[in-house]
Amino acid sequence: xxxxxxxxxxxxxxxxxxxxxxxxxxxxxxxxxxxxxxxxxxxxxxxxxxxxxxxxxxxxxxxxxxxxxxxxxxxxxxxxxxxxxxxxxxxxxxxxxxxxxxxxxxxxxxx
Amino acid sequence: xxxxxxxxxxxxxxxxxxxxxxxxxxxxxxxxxxxxxxxxxxxxxxxxxxxxxxxxxxxxxxxxxxxxxxxxxxxxxxxxxxxxxxxxxxxxxxxxxxxxxxxxxxxxxxxxxxxxxxxx
Numbered sequence: 001x002x003x004x005x006x007x008x009x010x011x012x013x014x015x016x017x018x019x020x021x022x023x024x025x026x027x028x029x030x031x032x033x034x035x036x037x038x039x040x041x042x043x044x045x046x047x048x049x050x051x052x053x054x055x056x057x058x059x060x061x062x063x064x065x066x067x068x069x070x071x072x073x074x075x076x077x078x079x080x081x082x083x084x085x086x087x088x089x090x091x092x093x094x095x096x097x098x099x100x101x102x103x104x105x106x107x108x109x110x111x
Numbered sequence: 112x113x114x115x116x117x118x119x120x121x122x123x124x125x126x127x128x129x130x131x132x133x134x135x136x137x138x139x140x141x142x143x144x145x146x147x148x149x150x151x152x153x154x155x156x157x158x159x160x161x162x163x164x165x166x167x168x169x170x171x172x173x174x175x176x177x178x179x180x181x182x183x184x185x186x187x188x189x190x191x192x193x194x195x196x197x198x199x200x201x202x203x204x205x206x207x208x209x210x211x212x213x214x215x216x217x218x219x220x221x222x223x224x225x226x227x228x229x230x231x
Contacts, residue, residue: 100158
């Protein structure tokens with residue numbers, strides 16, 4: 001059972017901006033642990049999109065951005081493109097569980 | 112180029128055992144923590160276990176504690192996951208992942224995964 005909650009799905013037209021929320025608690029995001037985001041294209045392994053709340057690895061377009069506040073974090077995709085259709089997961093560390101935790105996952109659909 | 116290649120998956124009966132391997136290349140293997148992350152069919156990601164770069168520290172998700180053992184052979188650049196007393200709910204694609212640091216950090220690189228199917 002995931003301790004980080006995400007909306008099951010979000011959608012937008014090409015070129016639009018969409019955001020994905022990730023809600024945690026005082027034992028994970030609220031405790032100051034970093035939030036990371038992963039993109040999983042259909043049939044492939046996850047790939048890191050954002051690390052350390054707001055950092056992009058080289059090669060990730062600047063259309064993707066991350067932020068964190070309190071017990072929540074958000075991933076924003078601007079200028080939505082067809083190739084952005086994928087599942088997105090947030091991830092952090094939970095001190096109560098003494099382990100890494102993932103969000104429930106959000107499917108992004110480009111209309 | 113970092114490469115992670117899992118192997119060892121397959122079909123096993125409930126209560127059985129399986130050992131997964133992950134061959135790593137393209138980085139100094141002993142300098143980074145490694146984890147196993149699994150994904151049940153049609154479901155989300157679940158962290159399973161982590162081992163530090165030296166192999167001296169290991170941690171497990173409650174769902175596998177006491178049944179799974181993570182280990183590594185830094186001379187062979189290989190990560191392992193020994194899975195005992197397997198259950199139907201262990202059915203998943205198992206990914207090995209390289210961490211950003213030697214003891215923690217985000218999952219920087221992922222392998223393609225190996226499928227484990229536990230039949231009841």
